[in-house]
Amino acid sequence: MNFFIADVQTGFGTFVAFYLAHLGWSPADVGLALTFGGLAGVLTQVPGGALADAVSWKRGLAGVGIGMIGIAALILALVPSSLAVTFAEVLHGVTAGIVTPAIGAISLGLVGRRGISLRTGRNYRYAAAGHAMTAAAMGFAGDYIAPNAIFIAAALPCGPALIALGFIRPQEIDYARARNADSEKQKYNIARIRSLLKNRSLVLFMAALVVFQLADASMLPLVGEQLAVTGQPQPSLSMSGLIIIPQIVVALLAPWVGYHSEKRGRRPLLLVGFGLESIRAAILALSANYGVLAVAQLLDGVTGAIIGVLTVLVISDLTAGTGRFNLARGVSGALVDLAGSMSTMATGSLAQSLGRFGSFLIIAAVACAATALIWLFLSDTKSRD
Numbered sequence: 305m306n307f308f309i310a311d312v313q314t315g316f317g318t319f320v321a322f323y324l325a326h327l328g329w330s331p332a333d334v335g336l337a338l339t340f341g342g343l344a345g346v347l348t349q350v351p352g353g354a355l356a357d358a359v360s361w362k363r364g365l366a367g368v369g370i371g372m373i374g375i376a377a378l379i380l381a382l383v384p385s386s387l388a389v390t391f392a393e394v395l396h397g398v399t400a401g402i403v404t405p406a407i408g409a410i411s412l413g414l415v416g417r418r419g420i421s422l423r424t425g426r427n428y429r430y431a432a433a434g435h436a437m438t439a440a441a442m443g444f445a446g447d448y449i450a451p452n453a454i455f456i457a458a459a460l461p462c463g464p465a466l467i468a469l470g471f472i473r474p475q476e477i478d479y480a481r482a483r484n485a486d487s488e489k490q491k492y493n494i495a496r497i498r499s500l501l502k503n504r505s506l507v508l509f510m511a512a513l514v515v516f517q518l519a520d521a522s523m524l525p526l527v528g529e530q531l532a533v534t535g536q537p538q539p540s541l542s543m544s545g546l547i548i549i550p551q552i553v554v555a556l557l558a559p560w561v562g563y564h565s566e567k568r569g570r571r572p573l574l575l576v577g578f579g580l581e582s583i584r585a586a587i588l589a590l591s592a593n594y595g596v597l598a599v600a601q602l603l604d605g606v607t608g609a610i611i612g613v614l615t616v617l618v619i620s621d622l623t624a625g626t627g628r629f630n631l632a633r634g635v636s637g638a639l640v641d642l643a644g645s646m647s648t649m650a651t652g653s654l655a656q657s658l659g660r661f662g663s664f665l666i667i668a669a670v671a672c673a674a675t676a677l678i679w680l681f682l683s684d685t686k687s688r689d
Contacts, residue, residue: 305472306427307434308465309370309403319442319454320380320393321525322543326451327384335649338525341393342645346638348401353634356405357483357627362413366469369403372396374462381455397641404637405630408616410472412629413482417620424616425562428609432554434461439551443544484620484629500632506622508681510636512578513615514643515674519581519667521644523588524604526663527597542594546601553605554612561613570614570621571684577610578678582671589664621685 324334356365376396379388407427415423438461445453500506528543565573584603587596619636623629658666 305366305465305468306407306430307437308461308468309373309407309431309434319439319446319458319528319543319547320389322528323380323384323446323451323454324389325528334525335522337389337393338648339645340390341397342521342641342648344394344397345400345641346397346645348398349404349634349636349638349641350401350631351634352401353405353631353637356409356630356634360479361474362406362409362477362482363469363472363474365402365406366410367466369399369406370462370465370469372399372402374459377455377459381452381459384452400637400641401634405634408633409482409630410477412484412620413477413479416478416481417484417624420620421562421566421613421617422559423562424613425559428558428562428612429555432551432558432609436548436551436555437461439544439547443541443547446544447538447541480627482630483627484623485625485627499626500623500628500635503622505682505685506619506632508677509618509622509685510639512674512677512682513611513636514639515670515677516578516581516611517640517643518647519585519671519674520607521647522650523585523664523667524601525648526660527588546597549598549601550605550608553602554609557606557609558613561609562617565614565617565686569684569686570618571678571682573610574614574618574678574682575675577607577614578671578675580607582668582675585664585668585671589661589668592660618685621687624687 320338321334324337325331329337352365356362359365372395376392376399379392379395411423411427412420438458441457441460442454445457524546527546561573580603584600584607587600587603590596615636616633619632620629623632626632
């Protein structure tokens with residue numbers, strides 16, 4: 305299911321930016337369109353997480369989200385008007401509040417906390433492989449069929465994703481484990497939201513994720529807009545290459561991250577993942593050469609593997625026994641999506657006023673601030689037990 309789900313949240317947004325720039329949209333208008341989708345994700349993450357904690361039909365939530373991804377892609381392909389694009393972006397944004405907590409709940413319900421590190425690593429491996437496959441198909445379709453065929457290629461994997469979802473046995477998804485409750489007796493006892501806010505480590509970790517996303521969200525869309533207007537040969541395939549590179553790295557590295565975070569702890573890997581983001585931004589500030597962009601995307605793959613896997617694991621550590629794992633992930637996702645929306649909107653304007661160099665230098669400074677938060681205030685969250 306993770307392989308075929310083909311959400312490509314970042315890649316999807318990048319192709320939207322590339323596609324709209326190809327149609328003549330300005331960077332500010334592209335940023336505004338992406339912002340609507342981000343805001344929809346913000347508004348649905350928290351209720352989506354609470355719903356994933358509350359209901360037993362986790363597979364149903366995932367199925368609804370997968371269907372919405374396919375519909376959003378088809379709207380972008382067939383009706384690229386201003387109103388339709390806005391609706392498709394909103395629809396796609398809503399899926400973040402449905403699919404992400406559903407996958408987390410299914411995974412935790414199947415293996416429990418003792419197996420979630422390796423399970424999360426494998427989830428990200430197959431998801432990254434699926435994202436790479438979809439990005440390649442989108443790039444090929446855009447260059448050799450038609451620009452709008454990009455999103456038809458994105459919609460096609462939703463069918464086999466639903467088939468794979470149907471093979472997951474619902475009776476094997478334990479309700480108590482799926483919400484990170486302590487035991488069968490306590491599976492209906494859940495912590496209040498206020499108690500999560502009193503968890504200092506959880507709040508600090510979410511703050512670091514927000515600052516990180518302010519730096520990360522707009523980097524690849526900015527690169528995509530530049531490729532669309534600079535006359536790069538076979539621009540769709542070039543864009544696909546920049547998306548595929550980090551996905552290959554994530555597919556190779558994610559299980560290793562899950563294993564070593566269990567063996568050596570979360571904090572050392574977090575510092576590496578956060579620290580590489582500022583280096584990536586600095587590289588993008590220095591050159592727009594395609595080879596340099598490819599190197600920057602290699603770093604993005606390392607960062608994506610570390611941050612993606614460890615976000616699940618750290619939140620699992622910090623919500624143990626509360627029964628609020630999916631709600632906490634929903635709150636985290638909402639804050640991250642809000643930061644991403646603000647980032648794409650702000651950097652679209654910054655790119656017009658400061659140019660590539662100034663924009664990426666500001667992004668690098670923000671990434672350094674996120675790393676400082678982890679370094680100064682967050683201790684390792686892995687239990688010694």
